[in-house]
Every structure is written in C-alpha cells, then in structure tokens.
Amino acid sequence: MLQFDSFxxxxxxxxxxxxxxxxxxxxxNVVFRRLFLGLxxxxxxxxxxxxxxxFYLAFWTLTWLLQRVVAVTAERRFGTLVFAVxxxxxxxxxxxxxxxxxxxxxxxxLWTDTAARAxxxxxxxxxxxxxILLPLGLSFSTFRGIDLVIKTYLGAFxxxxxxxxxxxxxxxxxxxxxxxxxxxxxxxxxKGGTRVAEDLREGSLLALSGLAKVFLVSYxxxxxxxxxxxxxxxxxxxxxxxxxxxxxxxFFNFAGYSDLAIGASKMLGFDIYRNxxxxxxxxxxxxxxxxxxxxxxxxxxxxxxxxxxxxxPHTQYRAIFFTIMAIALWHNISIPLVIxxxxxxxxxxxxxxxxxxRPPRSAETWAQRLPKVAALFTxxxxxxxxxxxxxxxxxxxxxxxxxxx
Amino acid sequence: xxxxxxxxxxxxxxxxxxxxxxxxxxxxxxxWLVVGLFVxxxxxxxxxxxxxxxYQAHIKVPNVRDVTLDHNDPRGFMHVDQDPRYFRIAxxxxxxxxxxxxxxxxxxxxxxxxxxVPEIGGKxxxxxxxxxSGGRIQDMYNTVLAAIHGKPNLIVVDDNPLYAFNTLALQSxxxxxxxxxxxxxxxxxxxxxxxxxxxxxxxxxGLADRRLPALRExxxxxxxxxxxxxxxxxxxxxxxxxxxTKPSALQQIQAESEALDFWLTYRPxxxxxxxxAKRQLALLHESQIDGGSVTDRIVAQLLGALAESRxxxxxxxxxxxxxxxxxxxxxxxxxGIENHMRQVAERHRAPTLTVQWQSLARLVPPVPFNDIxxxxxxxxxxxxxxxxxxxxxxxxxxxxxxxxxxxxxx
Numbered sequence: 092m093l094q095f096d097s098f099x100x101x102x103x104x105x106x107x108x109x110x111x112x113x114x115x116x117x118x119x120n121v122v123f124r125r126l127f128l129g130l131x132x133x134x135x136x137x138x139x140x141x142x143x144x145x146f147y148l149a150f151w152t153l154t155w156l157l158q159r160v161v162a163v164t165a166e167r168r169f170g171t172l173v174f175a176v177x178x179x180x181x182x183x184x185x186x187x188x189x190x191x192x193x194x195x196x197x198x199x200x201l202w203t204d205t206a207a208r209a210x211x212x213x214x215x216x217x218x219x220x221x222x223i224l225l226p227l228g229l230s231f232s233t234f235r236g237i238d239l240v241i242k243t244y245l246g247a248f249x250x251x252x253x254x255x256x257x258x259x260x261x262x263x264x265x266x267x268x269x270x271x272x273x274x275x276x277x278x279x280x281x282k283g284g285t286r287v288a289e290d291l292r293e294g295s296l297l298a299l300s301g302l303a304k305v306f307l308v309s310y311x312x313x314x315x316x317x318x319x320x321x322x323x324x325x326x327x328x329x330x331x332x333x334x335x336x337x338x339x340x341x342f343f344n345f346a347g348y349s350d351l352a353i354g355a356s357k358m359l360g361f362d363i364y365r366n367x368x369x370x371x372x373x374x375x376x377x378x379x380x381x382x383x384x385x386x387x388x389x390x391x392x393x394x395x396x397x398x399x400x401x402x403x404p405h406t407q408y409r410a411i412f413f414t415i416m417a418i419a420l421w422h423n424i425s426i427p428l429v430i431x432x433x434x435x436x437x438x439x440x441x442x443x444x445x446x447x448x449r450p451p452r453s454a455e456t457w458a459q460r461l462p463k464v465a466a467l468f469t470x471x472x473x474x475x476x477x478x479x480x481x482x483x484x485x486x487x488x489x490x491x492x493x494x495x496x
Numbered sequence: 497x498x499x500x501x502x503x504x505x506x507x508x509x510x511x512x513x514x515x516x517x518x519x520x521x522x523x524x525x526x527x528w529l530v531v532g533l534f535v536x537x538x539x540x541x542x543x544x545x546x547x548x549x550x551y552q553a554h555i556k557v558p559n560v561r562d563v564t565l566d567h568n569d570p571r572g573f574m575h576v577d578q579d580p581r582y583f584r585i586a587x588x589x590x591x592x593x594x595x596x597x598x599x600x601x602x603x604x605x606x607x608x609x610x611x612x613v614p615e616i617g618g619k620x621x622x623x624x625x626x627x628x629s630g631g632r633i634q635d636m637y638n639t640v641l642a643a644i645h646g647k648p649n650l651i652v653v654d655d656n657p658l659y660a661f662n663t664l665a666l667q668s669x670x671x672x673x674x675x676x677x678x679x680x681x682x683x684x685x686x687x688x689x690x691x692x693x694x695x696x697x698x699x700x701x702g703l704a705d706r707r708l709p710a711l712r713e714x715x716x717x718x719x720x721x722x723x724x725x726x727x728x729x730x731x732x733x734x735x736x737x738x739x740x741t742k743p744s745a746l747q748q749i750q751a752e753s754e755a756l757d758f759w760l761t762y763r764p765x766x767x768x769x770x771x772x773a774k775r776q777l778a779l780l781h782e783s784q785i786d787g788g789s790v791t792d793r794i795v796a797q798l799l800g801a802l803a804e805s806r807x808x809x810x811x812x813x814x815x816x817x818x819x820x821x822x823x824x825x826x827x828x829x830x831x832g833i834e835n836h837m838r839q840v841a842e843r844h845r846a847p848t849l850t851v852q853w854q855s856l857a858r859l860v861p862p863v864p865f866n867d868i869x870x871x872x873x874x875x876x877x878x879x880x881x882x883x884x885x886x887x888x889x890x891x892x893x894x895x896x897x898x899x900x901x902x903x904x905x906x
Binding site for chain 2: 092093094099102103106107109138192193196197212213216217219220221222223288291292295311314315317318320324329332333
C-alpha cells in the first residue's frame with residue numbers, strides 16, 4: 092500500500108494515445124479538445140483509484156471558483172485579501188499533508204472514497220478494491236493551481252472558463268509527475284497543430300529518451316536506495332559509492348519521467364518547457380538549480396525570489412534564502428528538509444558572494460571544468476539523504492558515512 | 497553536441513534517412529519494434545515460471561500441483577498442458593481450499609479429493625489447483641476464465657460465501673487482469689467489468705503477450721536481472737534489518753497486503769477486538785444481495801462463462817463453521833446469500849454446470865473449524881464432493897467410471 096509505480100501511469104497514457112491522439116487530431120474544435128483531454132486525465136486518475144479522480148475534480152472546481160473570484164476582485168480594495176485567502180486555501184491540503192501526514196493520508200482515503208460512492212455507487216465499490224494511496228500529484232497540482240490564481244491576480248488572465256481550467260487541471264501527461272506547467276504553455280497549442288508527423292516523431296524520441304533514462308540508467312541503480320536502510324551494515328567506502336550511485340539514480344529517474352511527460356505532450360502538439368538541463372554537468376550551485384527541476388525552480392523564482400527582492404543587490408541574499416527554503420520544504424516540512432534548505436542556501440549565497448568578487452572566466456576547458464563538476468556533484472549528493480531520511484536517522488546515517496557507528 | 501531532442505532528430509535526418517519523419521516511417525519504426533520484440537523472444541529466455549513452493553510443499557498427493565504464480569506475476573498461472581492421458585481437473589478457490597488441522601497437518605481439499613478419486617473414466621486424475629489465496633470474486637472470475645482456456649475435463653470452483661456478494665473487497669489479485677483481459681474482451685457482457693478493473697496496459701499487454709514471448713516473460717526476466725544486480729551491488733543487505741521501534745500508523749498501512757485491511761481498521765464494521773468469528777459475521781452482513789451491485793454482474797459472468805464453456809463444471813459455496821451457523825443471525829445472513837446465489841444461478845443454467853448454491857455447511861456433517869470458514873478436517877467435505885462430482889459426471893456421460901476409492905482420505 093501507499094506505493095505507486097509512475098511507469099504504470101505512463102504505460103496507460105501511451106496505450107490510451109492509440110485512441111486519444113487520432114481523435115484529438117481529427118477534431119479541431121477547441122472546446123471539444125479541452126474537454127476530451129480533461130476527461131482522459133480524469134480517466135487516468137480513475138484507473139489508479141476513483142477516489143483520486145473525485146479528489147481532483149473537487150480540487151480543480153475549487154481552483155476555478157477561486158480564480159474567478161480573484162479575477163473579479165483583483166482591482167477592488169479587498170482584492171489582495173481575497174487573493175491571499177485563495178492562495179492559502181489552495182495551499183492548505185498540501186501543507187496539512189506535509190505536517191500531519193498520517194492523519195491526512197487516512198482521512199484523504201476515507202473521505203474521497205465516501206465521495207466517490209456518493210457520486211456514483213459503483214465507483215465506490217470499485218474504489219474499495221484499489222490500493223490505499225498517498226495524495227499522488229498533490230504538490231504539482233497545488234503549484235499549478237496557485238500559479239493560475241497568481242497570474243489571474245496579476246492580470247495575466249481574466250477569469251478562465253470551466254473548460255479551460257478543466258483542461259489545465261487534468262492535462263493528462265503531467266497528472267502525477269513531470270514539469271509544473273503553466274497555463275500559457277498549453278493555451279495556444281490546443282487551438283492548432285498541423286505538424287502531426289513531426290510532433291509524433293519528436294514526442295516519441297523524447298519519450299524514448301525518458302524510457303532510456305528510467306530503464307537503462309536509473310533502474311539498474313535502484314538498489315542503491317538500500318544505503319538509507321542498511322548503512323549500519325556497510326563500510327564507509329561502500330556507503331559513499333552507493334550514495335553517489337543513488338544521486339545518479341535520483342536524477343535519471345526524475346528526468347526520465349519528465350521526458351516521458353514532455354514527450355507525451357509533444358505527441359499531442361504541446362511544447363512543454365524542459366524540466367532538466369543536465370544539472371550534474373554544471374560547475375556552480377546557481378547553474379545547478381537553474382537546470383534542476385526547472386519548472387519548479389522557475390515557479391519559485393517568479394513567486395518567491397522576485398517578490399523578495401532577488402533582483403536588487405541589497406535584498407538578493409534574503410531572496411535566495413527564502414527561495415531555496417521554499418524549494419526544500421515543498422518536499423516535506425521536517426527537520427532534515429530544513430537542514431537541506433540551509434545547506435543549499437549556504438552554497439548559493441556563498442557562490443553569489445564569491446562570484447561578485449571574482450567574476451568567472453568566460454570560457455573554461457574540460458580540464459578546468461571537471462574538478463568543479465565533480466565537487467558540485469558531490470556537494471549535492473551529500474544533501475540527497477536529507478530527502479530520504481527521518482529526523483532520527485540523520486545523525487546515525489551521517490556518522491556512518493564518516494565511519495562512526 | 498546532442499543536448500535536446502531536436503539535436504537527436506537532426507542526427508536522424510543526417511544519418512538515418514530521417515527516421516520517423518513521415519507517418520509511414522513512424523509506422524516502419526513501430527513494425528521494427530514489434531519484430532525486435534518477437535526476435536528477442538527467441539534469443540532471451542526466462543527461467544521457468546516459479547510456482548508457489550510454500551503451498552506445493554504441503555501437497556503430498558501425486559498429480560496435484562498449485563499452478564498459481566507469484567501474486568505480482570502478470571502471467572497469473574503456469575502454462576497448463578492438455579495431456580489426454582489424464583482426466584484433468586481445474587480446481588479454483590481461495591483460502592477455503594486449505595485444510596489446516598492441528599499438529600501442523602496441512603493439506604488442500606483438491607489434493608485430498610485426488611487421493612479419494614484417483615481415477616475417472618479409466619484415466620488417472622490430475623488436479624491443477626488454482627489457489628488464489630485471499631482471492632475475491634473478481635479474482636475468481638479471472639481465474640475461471642484462465643482455467644477454461646486450459647480446456648480441462650472438469651472445473652470445480654470453491655467460492656467463499658463471505659465474499660461472493662461482498663462489496664468491501666471485489667479484487668485482491670489485480671495482476672490477473674492482464675492474463676484474463678483477452679478472454680474478457682471476447683465476452684461483451686464482461687466489458688463493463690473489464691472497464692472497471694483492467695487498465696489499458698492490462699488489455700494491450702494481455703493481447704500482445706500471446707504473440708510476443710519477450711513481453712509475456714518480462715516478470716521472470718526482470719526478476720533475473722534484479723537478482724544479478726543484487727549480486728553485483730557491494731551493498732550488504734541483511735535479511736533482517738534491526739528492529740527499532742514500533743511501526744507508525746503510516747508504516748502499518750504501508751505493510752498491509754490489501755486495501756480491505758485499511759477499510760476494516762479505519763471504517764470498522766464491528767469492534768476490532770471481537771473474536772475472528774464475530775468479525776466474519778459482520779463481513780457476512782456486508783454482502784449486497786439486492787441485485788444492484790457490481791458483484792451480481794461478476795457472479796453472473798462467472799457462471800455464464802462456465803455454462804458457455806460446455807466443460808463439466810461444479811460450483812459450490814464452501815463450508816461454514818456449524819457453531820457459528822447455530823447463531824440465527826449468521827444463519828439468516830448466510831441464507832440470504834445462498835438464496836441470492838440461487839436466483840443468479842437460475843439465469844445461467846446449462847447441462848454441464850451444477851451450482852451448489854447452498855453452503856456445504858447445510859450438506860455435510862459438522863467438521864472442526866479454525867474460524868468461521870477455514871476448516872480443520874476436510875474428510876466429510878471431500879467425501880461429499882467426491883460423491884456429488886462423480887454423480888454429475890455420470891449424469892453427463894453414463895459410461896464415465898468415477899467412484900471414490902475405499903482408501904481415500906476418509
């Protein structure tokens with residue numbers, strides 16, 4: 092229970108594409124296309140468990156309502172208050188989940204199953220046989236919902252229609268994992284699309300590159316996850332080796348699934364921004380974070396870094412600190428993640444401070460880059476256990492890494 | 497340097513004649529992929545699918561084997577050959593097939609039946625036991641479809657009345673969806689069930705498996721690769737990680753094997769501290785026998801498939817603890833389920849199909865139980881089944897010789 096194989100989601104998506112892509116391409120009506128792709132998204136969630144589909148139907152209905160209210164009140168005196176309330180309401184489920192995980196998971200399953208039964212009796216019966224779930228995809232949906240509300244408040248959108256929010260909320264390729272897309276990335280492409288063969292070709296190649304990352308690189312390294320369980324039984328050398336392998340696994344797994352999502356989008360004619368740009372080849376923390384889970388980093392840059400004064404010299408360090416802490420804490424609100432945030436904040440701020448005093452060389456040879464790449468990779472790999480360990484495991488694990496058991 | 501997919505397509509354009517540039521060339525790529533998988537099936541060989549050694553070890557009777565594969569193996573069951581030298585019985589059931597007596601005497605009803613009826617029609621009996629431990633009604637249906645495909649001489653289905661119409665748990669072996677998807681596709685009445693339980697992946701792979709051994713064997717191949725990777729890895733993984741503290745509620749949920757455990761814990765239908773028998777009574781009360789649930793469709797399809805197969809088939813409701821049955825509440829609840837089964841069965845009559853809609857509790861002398869449905873002595877049950885099954889076979893073909901041996905399991 093509480094485990095879901097993301098590959099199953101993509102396998103169902105790509106097999107459904109045998110029907111979905113031709114139908115989508117053959118019917119040029121935009122409203123039909125939005126509703127059709129939205130329904131495909133609902134169906135894919137329903138396959139995991141009807142309760143998950145019901146939860147997201149409620150979540151995106153709420154998002155639609157909130158962004159309409161924000162659109163209407165944005166220019167009024169109390170508009171900011173309404174906007175703040177809307178953001179808090181959308182954030183609430185995710186924050187409660189991160190703070191009170193056990194209670195949230197239990198009640199999430201109980202309540203959404205009850206709702207599924209109330210909505211359609213047989214959905215409820217089928218739902219009881221499906222696995223007990225974590226709220227899969229909730230973080231990504233929260234960020235997408237908030238992004239919509241923020242942009243509405245800033246005037247980028249007037250209030251969107253239900254079919255537009257339904258389409259954005261249930262856009263199939265990014266339901267569970269992948270880039271945190273913005274509505275602008277899919278808004279226009281749904282209207283056109285004549286490069287069918289070219290889109291299919293590029294999409295297939297991206298999907299294949301994702302499969303290669305997942306199965307050829309990440310899958311053989313998945314045993315390295317055991318380093319977080321069996322650290323007491325292994326030597327320092329083995330622990331370091333497995334930790335570095337896990338860092339490789341971690342990237343290729345996530346980047347592979349992102350490629351699958353972007354490739355699937357491309358097959359339908361949507362150009363979704365890349366989510367990773369080979370972060371392990373970068374030579375400094377800033378370049379690393381600008382190429383790691385880029386859609387999320389950009390979300391926090393837009394909504395935390397810039398508002399906190401990241402573009403002004405006297406407030407830039409504060410903005411960096413808040414941005415990296417937000418990036419850390421979305422994983423989980425816990426002590427290890429606070430340490431993770433502080434660690435990378437130190438790296439980023441230290442790099443910025445140094446860069447201001449000693450501008451980087453314009454062009455570096457591989458021989459010059461390689462030690463930096465290795466150092467940065469190791470710097471990041473050391474922090475990765477903080478994403479996996481519980482608070483009580485942190486000290487014993489890192490002690491074992493330096494030979495103290 | 498290749499950084500993005502556009503760089504890859506440029507390389508393909510330059511060096512591979514623009515692979516995938518037109519719909520036709522995309523089709524060509526797809527065809528080559530299928531050909532590659534087909535060829536891989538000849539080159540790569542998976543080890544023989546492992547059975548369930550923990551259950552097979554308890555079967556001491558010759559010509560009886562548990563054909564069920566691992567709970568996660570999408571092939572579902574071992575390949576069953578159609579050897580004409582034997583009278584082949586496919587015996588399907590969940591935990592109610594077990595006979596766990598005191599002093600660790602652990603057997604299975606089909607094995608004891610085989611001991612009691614070693615020959616039918618002049619041929620030695622061979623029993624392929626489809627033991628779907630913890631199986632629910634949709635699992636029973638999927639198993640019946642797989643068993644029919646093996647073309648046995650007789651199909652016996654043991655169904656637990658606690659779960660026949662119980663909507664709390666319709667399925668606990670989703671891995672069987674893939675193996676049975678092609679058979680369900682061939683039965684239009686099954687399509688709503690297929691839509692409810694199977695995924696597009698199950699259906700596509702279920703269809704492709706038949707032609708592409710590399711896909712069919714992928715579970716064994718993956719296991720083989722995993723074992724090799726385990727051997728390569730320098731990480732020592734002690735089998736018993738040091739127990740630390742009591743598992744949290746979340747860890748307990750994570751460790752549960754089926755969703756039913758969660759629902760019974762957090763949405764209890766009774767007092768969790770009650771004895772097992774009382775809890776199972778509460779389960780009995782959860783049956784939906786008004787004809788409006790998914791279970792009705794599943795049971796109807798199951799009986800319909802048996803009837804249409806024209807294979808002699810015997811469906812029975814397993815035994816229930818007589819002590820529990822002396823409680824009028826249990827008796828009434830069971831009678832309601834039996835009556836509903838009778839109504840469903842009446843719509844699926846066939847000369848080859850016998851539906852024993854009454855629980856064996858009404859038909860055999862009392863036997864000891866471990867709880868309300870798990871038996872501790874299957875002697876009288878085996879004797880009854882041997883008698884009635886032989887009678888059915890004789891009715892279908894009067895020349896069939898089938899009689900329980902004197903030295904059976906009695």
